[in-house]
Amino acid sequence: MRDEEIAAIRELALFASMDEKNFDELVQGSYLQIFPPGLQLISEGDPADFLHIVIEGCVELVATANKRETTLFMIEPVKTFILAAVLKDDVYLMSARTAIRSRILLVPADAVRQVMAKDGEFALGMLHELANYYRVSVRTLKNQKLRTGVERLANYLITLDTLQGASGVCKLPHDKRTLASYLGMTPENLSRAFGTLAQYGVEVSGRKISLSNLEDLTVLAKPEKLIDG
Amino acid sequence: MRDEEIAAIRELALFASMDEKNFDELVQGSYLQIFPPGLQLISEGDPADFLHIVIEGCVELVATANKRETTLFMIEPVKTFILAAVLKDDVYLMSARTAIRSRILLVPADAVRQVMAKDGEFALGMLHELANYYRVSVRTLKNQKLRTGVERLANYLITLDTLQGASGVCKLPHDKRTLASYLGMTPENLSRAFGTLAQYGVEVSGRKISLSNLEDLTVLAKPEKLIDG
DNA sequence: TCATAAAATTGATAAAAGTCAAGCTCTTGA
DNA sequence: TCAAGAGCTTGACTTTTATCAATTTTATGA
Numbered sequence: 001m002r003d004e005e006i007a008a009i010r011e012l013a014l015f016a017s018m019d020e021k022n023f024d025e026l027v028q029g030s031y032l033q034i035f036p037p038g039l040q041l042i043s044e045g046d047p048a049d050f051l052h053i054v055i056e057g058c059v060e061l062v063a064t065a066n067k068r069e070t071t072l073f074m075i076e077p078v079k080t081f082i083l084a085a086v087l088k089d090d091v092y093l094m095s096a097r098t099a100i101r102s103r104i105l106l107v108p109a110d111a112v113r114q115v116m117a118k119d120g121e122f123a124l125g126m127l128h129e130l131a132n133y134y135r136v137s138v139r140t141l142k143n144q145k146l147r148t149g150v151e152r153l154a155n156y157l158i159t160l161d162t163l164q165g166a167s168g169v170c171k172l173p174h175d176k177r178t179l180a181s182y183l184g185m186t187p188e189n190l191s192r193a194f195g196t197l198a199q200y201g202v203e204v205s206g207r208k209i210s211l212s213n214l215e216d217l218t219v220l221a222k223p224e225k226l227i228d229g
Numbered sequence: 230m231r232d233e234e235i236a237a238i239r240e241l242a243l244f245a246s247m248d249e250k251n252f253d254e255l256v257q258g259s260y261l262q263i264f265p266p267g268l269q270l271i272s273e274g275d276p277a278d279f280l281h282i283v284i285e286g287c288v289e290l291v292a293t294a295n296k297r298e299t300t301l302f303m304i305e306p307v308k309t310f311i312l313a314a315v316l317k318d319d320v321y322l323m324s325a326r327t328a329i330r331s332r333i334l335l336v337p338a339d340a341v342r343q344v345m346a347k348d349g350e351f352a353l354g355m356l357h358e359l360a361n362y363y364r365v366s367v368r369t370l371k372n373q374k375l376r377t378g379v380e381r382l383a384n385y386l387i388t389l390d391t392l393q394g395a396s397g398v399c400k401l402p403h404d405k406r407t408l409a410s411y412l413g414m415t416p417e418n419l420s421r422a423f424g425t426l427a428q429y430g431v432e433v434s435g436r437k438i439s440l441s442n443l444e445d446l447t448v449l450a451k452p453e454k455l456i457d458g
Numbered sequence: 459t460c461a462t463a464a465a466a467t468t469g470a471t472a473a474a475a476g477t478c479a480a481g482c483t484c485t486t487g488a
Numbered sequence: 489t490c491a492a493g494a495g496c497t498t499g500a501c502t503t504t505t506a507t508c509a510a511t512t513t514t515a516t517g518a
């Protein structure tokens with residue numbers, strides 16, 4: 001790993017206040033790797049060997065059962081994933097694959113656990129990271145259990161537009177297939193949901209979305225601080 | 230609080246290996262209270278003042294949006310709840326109410342954060358507790374997104390029977406209303422789901438359930454280690 | 459023990475979501 | 489530039505789930 005990359009990682013909230021020596025110990029055994037899109041990084045049920053950190057790109061966390069698959073989370077830089085499995089020295093509950101070409105830092109799980117036990121600052125960093133993930137997971141669960149598909153899409157679009165500058169024009173960051181899976185519906189249903197939203201000023205052209213009637217859309221979506229942030 | 234109660238709490242994995250002095254500091258500001266059933270302990274959106282620990286009884290974590298309500302988790306002794314909000318010094322994402330008469334220990338949030346910062350063992354205990362919750366939340370999300378209502382009920386019954394001794398006879402721990410909400414369906418639908426399961430050997434009489442054909446039920450339910458544990 | 463309320467069930471209907479099949483549209487690489 | 493394939497959309501239909509209304513059952517306290 002190059003020095004400038006190490007320095008960038010050091011800045012992350014997770015590592016920022018930990019001891020220099022412990023940081024070195026963590027980084028020494030780590031690998032920084034570039035993966036092509038669509039590559040399976042982790043399979044659910046496997047033991048947790050490495051803590052993963054997305055430095056660049058995007059990773060999709062998916063789960064399977066009943067011959068069905070669903071996308072649970074999309075992980076963007078700079079974030080860890082599968083922290084809980086590493087921490088508990090247990091198997092992964094989700095699979096992970098790159099959504100696009102991605103640079104990922106692999107930190108050996110036993111090193112993470114060892115350093116955590118002796119560096120309180122690092123343990124606190126992990127605690128905060130994990131607390132964030134727990135809350136994201138609870139929000140996702142609320143979104144899924146309390147809203148219909150159309151409502152989930154409407155809120156997703158409002159949030160997306162806000163993140164991209166609230167200009168009323170935004171761009172989907174993923175495949176519609178992936179988006180459908182993330183929103184908990186089939187691709188066919190996503191198409192129809194976009195159709196339903198047309199009367200609320202949502203125009204779709206490929207991945208480009210324009211929201212020309214945010215008031216009506218918001219009335220339909222009923223965004224909630226405790227779900228959408 | 231009585232000495233024997235303090236001793237019992239001290240035994241919890243969360244507190245077991247922490248420093249005596251720090252433990253005393255935590256306990257000193259805490260209250261142990263008994264609440265009647267159906268009492269609202271926490272409202273979603275409120276700032277996190279206390280870490281709650283269910284010593285006896287049962288607490289339901291619910292969330293609301295769109296004039297709908299859903300039960301996200303049932304917390305049984307001896308477990309903490311709303312740890313993440315306390316940790317992040319943020320608002321609660323869920324409301325909490327007692328399902329039955331319950332004894333609950335209330336630990337001031339700022340004390341928790343202070344002790345956590347200076348006692349590494351306690352921080353590690355919190356980390357494990359939180360990792361457990363995160364994983365429960367992910368399992369719940371998988372259950373919700375990958376299964377139909379009937380499948381969720383079937384798996385719930387198989388797990389319940391296993392927990393209660395795998396005798397093929399078990400007892401629902403909650404109202405059917407509450408169970409329906411927990412399983413992500415309406416009470417009417419729960420009734421019909423029980424009806425559907427009759428042909429798989431599920432007999433219902435009030436809260437008493439008997440499973441006379443576990444093989445067929447299991448074929449339908451397709452339990453998964455990574456969802457049902 | 460009975461009256462009352464709450465909980466649970468059942469039926470009828472509607473809405474939401476999934477499935478299957480066909481066709482369209484956009485890449486993308488030869 | 490075009491052909492192939494993947495991604496997306498649309499239509500017809502089925503399944504799943506919710507809603508509303510009416511009963512029945514169960515629990516509870518006077």
